[in-house]
Amino acid sequence: MAATIKDIRAETGLGLATISKFLNGGNVRSENRQKIEEAIRKLDYHPNETARSLVTKRTRTIGFVVNNIASNFSGVLLQHASAYLHDRGYGMMICDSNLDEKQEAESIRFCVEKQVDGILLIPVSKDPSSLSFAEKGGIPVVLLDRELESDAFDCVIIDNVSAAERATDYLISCGHRKIAVIYSGEYTGSERFKGYMESMRRAGIDIPDQYMFAGRTHSTELGYNSMKELLKLEDRPTAVLSTNYEVSLGVIMALNEAGVKCPQDISLIGFDELILPMVMNPRLTLVAQPMEDIASEGARILLQRIEEGKKYPPQKVSLYAALKEGESVRKLSKL
Amino acid sequence: MAATIKDIRAETGLGLATISKFLNGGNVRSENRQKIEEAIRKLDYHPNETARSLVTKRTRTIGFVVNNIASNFSGVLLQHASAYLHDRGYGMMICDSNLDEKQEAESIRFCVEKQVDGILLIPVSKDPSSLSFAEKGGIPVVLLDRELESDAFDCVIIDNVSAAERATDYLISCGHRKIAVIYSGEYTGSERFKGYMESMRRAGIDIPDQYMFAGRTHSTELGYNSMKELLKLEDRPTAVLSTNYEVSLGVIMALNEAGVKCPQDISLIGFDELILPMVMNPRLTLVAQPMEDIASEGARILLQRIEEGKKYPPQKVSLYAALKEGESVRKLSKL
DNA sequence: CTGTTAGCGCTTTCAA
DNA sequence: TTGAAAGCGCTAACAG
Numbered sequence: 001m002a003a004t005i006k007d008i009r010a011e012t013g014l015g016l017a018t019i020s021k022f023l024n025g026g027n028v029r030s031e032n033r034q035k036i037e038e039a040i041r042k043l044d045y046h047p048n049e050t051a052r053s054l055v056t057k058r059t060r061t062i063g064f065v066v067n068n069i070a071s072n073f074s075g076v077l078l079q080h081a082s083a084y085l086h087d088r089g090y091g092m093m094i095c096d097s098n099l100d101e102k103q104e105a106e107s108i109r110f111c112v113e114k115q116v117d118g119i120l121l122i123p124v125s126k127d128p129s130s131l132s133f134a135e136k137g138g139i140p141v142v143l144l145d146r147e148l149e150s151d152a153f154d155c156v157i158i159d160n161v162s163a164a165e166r167a168t169d170y171l172i173s174c175g176h177r178k179i180a181v182i183y184s185g186e187y188t189g190s191e192r193f194k195g196y197m198e199s200m201r202r203a204g205i206d207i208p209d210q211y212m213f214a215g216r217t218h219s220t221e222l223g224y225n226s227m228k229e230l231l232k233l234e235d236r237p238t239a240v241l242s243t244n245y246e247v248s249l250g251v252i253m254a255l256n257e258a259g260v261k262c263p264q265d266i267s268l269i270g271f272d273e274l275i276l277p278m279v280m281n282p283r284l285t286l287v288a289q290p291m292e293d294i295a296s297e298g299a300r301i302l303l304q305r306i307e308e309g310k311k312y313p314p315q316k317v318s319l320y321a322a323l324k325e326g327e328s329v330r331k332l333s334k335l
Numbered sequence: 336m337a338a339t340i341k342d343i344r345a346e347t348g349l350g351l352a353t354i355s356k357f358l359n360g361g362n363v364r365s366e367n368r369q370k371i372e373e374a375i376r377k378l379d380y381h382p383n384e385t386a387r388s389l390v391t392k393r394t395r396t397i398g399f400v401v402n403n404i405a406s407n408f409s410g411v412l413l414q415h416a417s418a419y420l421h422d423r424g425y426g427m428m429i430c431d432s433n434l435d436e437k438q439e440a441e442s443i444r445f446c447v448e449k450q451v452d453g454i455l456l457i458p459v460s461k462d463p464s465s466l467s468f469a470e471k472g473g474i475p476v477v478l479l480d481r482e483l484e485s486d487a488f489d490c491v492i493i494d495n496v497s498a499a500e501r502a503t504d505y506l507i508s509c510g511h512r513k514i515a516v517i518y519s520g521e522y523t524g525s526e527r528f529k530g531y532m533e534s535m536r537r538a539g540i541d542i543p544d545q546y547m548f549a550g551r552t553h554s555t556e557l558g559y560n561s562m563k564e565l566l567k568l569e570d571r572p573t574a575v576l577s578t579n580y581e582v583s584l585g586v587i588m589a590l591n592e593a594g595v596k597c598p599q600d601i602s603l604i605g606f607d608e609l610i611l612p613m614v615m616n617p618r619l620t621l622v623a624q625p626m627e628d629i630a631s632e633g634a635r636i637l638l639q640r641i642e643e644g645k646k647y648p649p650q651k652v653s654l655y656a657a658l659k660e661g662e663s664v665r666k667l668s669k670l
Numbered sequence: 671c672t673g674t675t676a677g678c679g680c681t682t683t684c685a686a
Numbered sequence: 687t688t689g690a691a692a693g694c695g696c697t698a699a700c701a702g
Contacts, residue, residue, distance in 0.1 A: 671702105673701090675699090675701105676698090678697085683693105686690100
């Protein structure tokens, strides 16, 4: 059986309160400090965090509910958030909602019951009703990567509209006018679609219906299938805007399969600087999201809420995502 | 303030024990069951898991200490383990050791203090002394993907030696004799290297020193740099065995950069069926590890240990990893 | 089946 | 600065 604070008392002859105080960084006579330290070493004592949590009502644990734990995107977010939190003594309880709204609701509920101090959420649904559980329990929630329809929660996102707009502007500036887009009905997808539309509108370019592919959710399949359709068209686009990492993977698969060369035959621009662009030949031109900032800003805000509560209204942090030029976009000479 | 079991007592007039019993699935008169259920609904009561844990000494949380959380490999393992555990009411506390032995030790210690019921570990160091913390606390540990020098712990691995042997045999059977290998001093790397050596020995093939590249740790850089060296050789290998996923990424980068075609100019065989082989052209021939089995077997054994303790000696589960043919290996005609 | 009672290991008044 | 005592919310004997 692990040693308890009472064993320390037996060993040192001091009172429980004194020992507890020492454990929490309070002042004790240096004579007693030494006694306690020695007893701790001798008994190999470690405070029982569960007991501590029961009285302080703080578990020093954050719940991270991820839309899809296996994805490279959330892996990188996880990495940065975990580093930030561990540095501050917080643990991270992870739940995978697996792109499913029901599992998302269960995950949130699970976190609440586990008494986490706060929740970091990459949302799947547009308005997880389950978040009311967290609210009722007074557990702060910070949204990452996506915002909800209601703006009742803090969130850290990038300005998807303007990022997609800049990407599309870039294609246009390279002489492209036949630009297809593949997006999804998810938050990031529809935001990025807006940016694409706006850029095209400003340039006065009409978009044939067959150039726009919308899926329910971002996926490799969506990219793959859409690209295959695009390749069948008589009047093929010269460039494609892929609004998501997984979608880009699918697009590239379809391109490879058909033996269509990028950028010679078709230009491509994607999102997220993860593994793909490193190994791809040519290097993909893409919108690079500031992954570390998204994670650490989110974690920072969450810890602040835990400390200070709802003193301030929910804030929306919108980060800048830079366009990184690779070699996947061809500069058309005729412009 | 959240409702407690005492509020339920006040609401129903029943005793605490009865309510607790009901909460834990015991039998109560159906009249009382109804009363309790109604009170729970009315007060929006959720059991406080912290309090529960304090008395039962079970947190229903397991710690997952991952060598590198951002990697695709651990992401997939995480996904399967998390699904398995959640189905059984367990939460997962995640810690990233970030390929660093010190962080690994801290992570294990952290989990122990958080009172996890058990630990799933993808080890970084060959013998994490920090595991003694877990042992002393009576917290079972199951190793995933790698075993340690001491076999004091349960582990779930694949038979790396024979898998690499089969991969090398395959290259030889395709007519290759100049076969290079890129591996690392990590457990999986050195095991796979053994398999390579054994296969080459059996075939009676001498291996020039320049065909063997060893790194401290598996990484994209290792693959990239090693492949660049290989390409500089006067007498280039016709095939390369890359013993790890990240290494393969680096190899492919170097190949792309140099404009060397696979499999026309050089053949390649890798490990792990993750995202890369899906988007790569040609499809990579590889050793596919049974990711889901590794994760769920590991989790299953861990939960069993938690239930039954050290009744049985540590077991080593070695899973079969199949060779999946893609198109990255050229069949040399001259054999 | 039900209720009373005694803790789990710790923090936190409060008085000394 | 220190220590005695109360209690966090729950489970687990035990007796009824």
